[in-house]
Amino acid sequence: MKRFQILFFTAFLFLCANLLFAQINAPSPIPDRVVLNLTENPATSVAITWRTDVSVSEGFCELQPAAEGPLKKEDSKTFKAKTTTIKYEYGDEPVIDANQHSFIFTDLIPGKKYIYRVGASDFWSEWFEYQTPSVENDKFSFIYFGDPQNDLKSQWSRVIRSAYRHAPDCGFMLYCGDLINRAGRDVEWHEWFHAGSFIYGMVPQVMTPGNHDYNDLMLDPHWNAQFTQPTNGPKGLEGTCFVIDYKNLRIISIDSAVDSELENENGYPMQAQKVWLDSVLQANTKKWVIVTTHLPFYSPKENRDNKHLRKHFQPILEKYKVDLVLSGHDHSYGRGRVSDNPQAGHKVMYVVSVSGPKMYEAGDKDWMEHSGADKQLYQLISIDGNELSYQSYTASGELFDEFILNK
Known part of the structure; x- marks a missing residue:
């Protein structure tokens, strides 16, 4: 009888431990x-x-x-x-x-x-x-991350913590999609929030969604429930397509992951964002303009090329002389100032980067002025009057790439 009681108690403890582990991501009365x-x-x-x-x-x-x-x-x-x-x-x-x-x-x-x-x-x-930021157009910085996506607690955590240690006074942190790997999986959001911890409560976050933030054409239900982003974009794309004015910078988020990566070029998500983008750029009064989106206009990966993005959006970006496009998706690094329309007279600087540990090879493509693979990166971007300074750092804090844009 005593042996049975011991076995029963051991089994009960094992069951409780399993239930506790399974519910590690469960909420409590404590915020x-x-x-x-x-x-x-x-x-x-x-x-x-x-x-x-x-x-x-x-x-x-x-x-x-x-x-x-x-x-x-x-x-x-x-x-x-x-x-x-x-x-x-x-x-x-x-x-x-x-x-x-x-x-x-x-x-x-x-x-x-x-x-x-x-x-x-x-x-x-x-x-x-x-x-709060001042209304003066004095110097400020922000941090840009490519896809976190995988091993958020164990490996991506060191990247956001390294970035915060590097620039604790940054104005905000910006993400180019694929914050987690499987849309709707709460345990992965548990890891994302664990990785950044108190940082999220002190530094505002800005994020555009990636294809892994969608599932069967549906946006992860966590997205607009746990983030409160601007709703000033096209109807139906609230919280994913929006514009923010920060000092002398206009930040524009384009949702390139919606509608199966804008596969239907005549569909509402593509056409509505084109009209909206033209309108917010036409009304712009800020000196600098940065667009953030998940899919790269130019991919560093050898077998990828998003021509439909360039076809529909690049003429608008060049018409209004957009400075910089920040993106993710391809899990390697590439950047270059390039155009499909040499007659336009303006070339945008395009960047692709990755912050999580999932890696792809970087191809040998003509558009890239600098490239790299197998590096977890974060980028520190500073704007001071007529100068934009860009620096890319590895997870270990080593400078990997840099450039300066001048007006």
Whole structure:
């Protein structure tokens, strides 16, 4: 009898351990996955999103100017967030029921440091510090990542942490799609949030989706639930196609992963984005323009070439003298200033990069001024008046490539 009890207790412990491991990505009443996103007006507003379990039916944000010492409760303003209940399902893995909470802080003072926390009742996050950009066109920097995608906790984590250590005062971090490998798989999002941890709560994130962020033509349900990105793009592409003005830079996200990588050239996603892109570039008053998208206009991979992107979008980019296009997808590195239309009189600088450990070979293509393979990279881009400085670094912090654009 005693032996049976021991065996039963051992089996029970084993079952509990398995259930605990399977639910490692499950939410709790304590806020997690706290992430900032840039709004279309970053100097005076910032978006915040986080997650709890469904027992927390309301979420709140507390905000106050950054103090030099201990916080005073009376200095905080409290705001009620929007709360949405989401069910995440993926294959035979445990279903995740969560409440996603989001709020946009508005009427902030440009250039001012704030601290905030999120939560409800007895369950709160730590206090995060965030500084709004000033309205002056002084120097600023941001970090650009190609696809994270694979081994996010074990290997991609060192890249984002190395980038943050290199430039902790960067204005934002920008991603060119494929944040995870299998759209809708919550355990992979658990790894992505683990990798960046507190960084996401202090540095705003900007992301355009990749083909791995879609599944059967459907955007991962996590995307617009756990990120609060601008909705100023074409109808139906909210949160994936948008424009942001940051100091003297206009950032434009083109969703090249939608509609099976814009396979239908006469379809709504392609045609609507073309019209929209022309309109936001025509109305642009910023000195610098950078477009971010997943599929490269020019691929470093020998057997890939996205001619349809160049056919439909390149004439618009050249018409308005866009400076730089940042992309991912091909898991190697290539960059060059090139055009299919020499008569246009303007050549855009195109970059393809990768930050995760999944690697492809880089071909020997004429368009590339610099290329490389088998390197996990992050890019630090700085703008100072009439000069844009670009530097690409390996995961170990070694300089790999650099160039300067001057107006």
